Each structure stands twice: as C-alpha cells, then as structure tokens.
Amino acid sequence: MSNLIAEEIIAAEPSLSDPAESCRDFESVGKGYWSRVPDTDWNDWRWQLKNRITTLEQIEALLPDLPPEEREGIRFANRKLALAITPYFFNLIDPDDPLCPVRQQVIPRIDESLTSPWEMRDPCGEDSHSPVPGIVHRYPDRILFLVTDRCAAYCRYCTRSRMVSNATGYDFHPELDRQIDYVRRHPEIRDVLLSGGDPLLLSDGKLDRLLERLHAIEHVEFLRIGTRIPVFLPQRITDRLCAVLRRYHPFFLSVHVNHPVELTAEVKAGLDRIADAGIPIGNQSVLLRNVNDNLEIMRALTHKLLRCRVRPYYLYQCDLIAGSAHLRSRIERGLEIIEGLRGHTTGYAVPQFVVDAPGGGGKIPVNPEYVVSQEPDRIVLRNYEGRTFEYPEVP
Numbered sequence: 260m261s262n263l264i265a266e267e268i269i270a271a272e273p274s275l276s277d278p279a280e281s282c283r284d285f286e287s288v289g290k291g292y293w294s295r296v297p298d299t300d301w302n303d304w305r306w307q308l309k310n311r312i313t314t315l316e317q318i319e320a321l322l323p324d325l326p327p328e329e330r331e332g333i334r335f336a337n338r339k340l341a342l343a344i345t346p347y348f349f350n351l352i353d354p355d356d357p358l359c360p361v362r363q364q365v366i367p368r369i370d371e372s373l374t375s376p377w378e379m380r381d382p383c384g385e386d387s388h389s390p391v392p393g394i395v396h397r398y399p400d401r402i403l404f405l406v407t408d409r410c411a412a413y414c415r416y417c418t419r420s421r422m423v424s425n426a427t428g429y430d431f432h433p434e435l436d437r438q439i440d441y442v443r444r445h446p447e448i449r450d451v452l453l454s455g456g457d458p459l460l461l462s463d464g465k466l467d468r469l470l471e472r473l474h475a476i477e478h479v480e481f482l483r484i485g486t487r488i489p490v491f492l493p494q495r496i497t498d499r500l501c502a503v504l505r506r507y508h509p510f511f512l513s514v515h516v517n518h519p520v521e522l523t524a525e526v527k528a529g530l531d532r533i534a535d536a537g538i539p540i541g542n543q544s545v546l547l548r549n550v551n552d553n554l555e556i557m558r559a560l561t562h563k564l565l566r567c568r569v570r571p572y573y574l575y576q577c578d579l580i581a582g583s584a585h586l587r588s589r590i591e592r593g594l595e596i597i598e599g600l601r602g603h604t605t606g607y608a609v610p611q612f613v614v615d616a617p618g619g620g621g622k623i624p625v626n627p628e629y630v631v632s633q634e635p636d637r638i639v640l641r642n643y644e645g646r647t648f649e650y651p652e653v654p
C-alpha cells in the first residue's frame with residue numbers, strides 16, 4: 260500500500276495550476292465592502308467587533324442570491340451557535356465560489372440542524388472534567404482555563420458551541436477568583452492554557468491582571484493562550500497587547516488557521532508582532548471536508564505558516580459536535596495528508612494529527628504506520644518513499 264500512496268503523492272507535486280498556489284502570497288484584504296469607512300475605524304478592533312455581521316439581512320445585502328441551505332442555516336443558528344463574522348474576515352469570502360473555504364467555516368448551513376446519532380453537545384466530555392466552572396482538568400499537569408464565552412467570529416464546527424456565544428442558554432460566567440484559587444491549591448498544575456471563547460477579546464488591562472496573577476503562582480511554569488483573533492481580528496494584535504503578553508514569558512500562543520487564504524498581509528503583520536515579542540506560535544488546524552482535507556492545500560498552509568514563524572502544532576480530526584457531519588472528513592484523509600507531508604517537506608511543517616477522544620479521553624495521536632514488522636532482534640521500517648530498511652535491535 261505504501262508504494263502506491265507514495266507514487267500518487269509524487270505525481271501530485273505542486274504545479275503552477277495548483278489551486279493552493281493561488282494563495283501563496285500574503286495579499287492585503289483592504290476594506291472591501293466597507294470602502295467608505297475611515298481607516299481609523301477599519302483598523303480599530305472595537306469598530307470591527309461593533310460592526311460584525313450577525314443577521315440574515317446583513318448577509319443578504321452583501322451576498323445576493325444566498326442559497327436556501329444557508330438562509331435556513333442562518334435562521335437556525337440563533338438556537339445553536341450565534342452567527343458573527345468580523346467585516347475584515349467577511350471580505351475574505353469569495354462570493355462566486357459556493358465552496359469557498361472561508362464561507363464554509365463561518366456561514367451556517369441548514370445541515371447544522373441535523374444531528375447524527377453519535378454526535379454530542381459536549382464531544383470531548385469537558386463538563387465531566389470540570390472541578391470548578393471554567394476549569395477543565397483532564398491531564399495530570401495542565402489545565403484549560405476558560406475566560407470568556409465570546410469569540411470575534413464563530414466557527415460553525417466549534418467544539419464548545421454548547422457554551423460559546425450563549426445561543427443555547429448555557430450561561431457561562433467565568434469565576435476568575437475561584438479558578439485562580441483552584442490553580443493555587445493544585446501544585447501539580449505547571450501549565451495553564453487560557454481559552455474560551457477567545458481570551459484576546461479581554462481588554463489589555465484585564466488580560467494583564469489575569470496573567471500577572473497566574474504567573475505569580477510558584478508552581479505555574481508555563482502560560483499559553485489559544486486564540487483565533489489573529490485570523491478573525493488581526494487589528495487586535497497591537498504593540499500594546501504584545502507588550503503585555505511578553506511580560507509573562509515563557510508564554511506561548513496557539514492560533515487556528517485552516518486554509519492558506521486566511522494568511523493575509525494583515526494576519527502576517529499581527530503574527531510578526533507576536534513573534535517579535537519572543538512568543539513562540541503554534542497552529543491548530545481542524546481537518547474540514549472540502550476546506551482543507553487535501554494535501555496540496557495543507558502543504559501550502561504549513562509552508563505559509565512557517566514563513567510567518569508559526570509552527571504547525573496539531574491537525575485535529577473534527578470533533579463529534581452536533582450538526583457538524585457536513586464538515587467532517589474521514590480519519591484516513593488526515594492520515595494521507597500527514598503521510599504526504601512527512602519526509603516530503605520540512606519536518607517543522609508537519610503537524611501531529613490527533614483525535615480528541617469522544618467522551619473525554621484526551622487527544623490521541625494517529626499516525627501513518629512506518630513499522631513494517633517488529634521482532635526481538637530487528638525492526639523493519641519503511642521510509643517516506645516506501646522503501647524498506649532493517650534496523651538491528653540491541654540484544
């Protein structure tokens with residue numbers, strides 16, 4: 260099987276007609292539909308938030324001939340996960356492409372109302388691993404620390420859609436004092452991952468005070484934030500924000516980019532500021548059907564990320580969140596993509612493919628098989644080209 264796959268991969272080396280090649284450059288999005296808005300407003304992240312697209316009427320005004328699946332999807336969204344798209348990100352939608360990878364991530368379809376029997380409201384079993392509201396403690400030495408239920412825009416496959424945007428009445432209110440107290444009372448916690456919602460929606464001052472309190476806890480060695488703000492709202496990545504974050508080193512940031520078209524000049528400028536503050540950046544992509552479940556697209560994405568000093572960290576199999584079947588790809592597609600990257604390109608460009616175990620088992624790596632056979636005195640391996648090699652084991 261490996262030889263066959265290797266041949267297909269070699270046959271699929273990128274060419275100039277490759278669709279992924281068309282988004283190789285960091286193009287500026289500019290003001291697009293909002294050309295009459297002054298630059299000072301456009302570049303102000305609070306203006307972007309205030310002017311988000313949240314209603315069917317707004318979308319129909321911008322995208323005439325909206326297909327009924329989307330019109331009905333938008334009507335349904337308010338009962339499941341709110342619709343919100345920043346004007347900046349909305350400009351990335353190609354109105355002539357019904358399968359536009361940006362459109363599919365943020366514009367609801369009526370398929371969201373269909374729930375397959377194996378899909379769940381809380382696919383990673385977070386609520387059952389939550390000792391205090393806002394804390395998910397699943398692994399021995401690190402926790403998820405949720406600080407808000409709001410994001411700049413909402414990903415239609417959001418694993419936390421039960422609580423995020425408050426469309427289902429979950430009514431999440433972080434209790435930061437209790438959460439911080441939990442960290443203080445648990446000396447085994449050496450790594451705190453701030454998430455939500457999107458932590459970078461907090462004001463600079465609020466974020467500063469929160470990070471300061473966590474950083475001051477002796478056993479906390481390492482802080483990080485998971486955010487999609489650099490992609491949805493690059494205007495938020497100001498020098499002042501970076502000056503706050505860099506006070507809490509070692510501090511890492513995880514971003515969420517799924518397709519190379521999302522890496523615009525605006526996003527690159529924000530990522531450059533973060534990297535210049537000495538903050539290592541990782542990317543977490545979600546494997547999505549007809550968005551990025553394709554080797555050429557993923558190769559273009561990971562190469563473009565490295566040019567932004569972002570290390571591809573995880574590629575997630577899409578969680579079994581209710582109403583996400585239309586966006587879910589098969590695990591074997593993910594494995595083919597990893598196999599097509601590993602060895603064929605820079606090792607730093609290859610993310611770890613993981614399945615976050617349904618029900619709450621945590622992230623489980625899934626890898627193409629390179630061990631052909633294993634015996635007490637030798638192991639037979641295959642390389643990325645499908646050639647086999649024998650390695651003797653010490654007795």
Ligand SMILES: *Cc1c(COP(=O)(O)O)cnc(C)c1O
Binds near residue numbers: 398401402452622
């Ligand atoms: C993903 C996750 C983490 C962080 O996992 P890493 O593999 O260390 O990046 C921590 N806690 C929870 C509950 C998570 O889902």
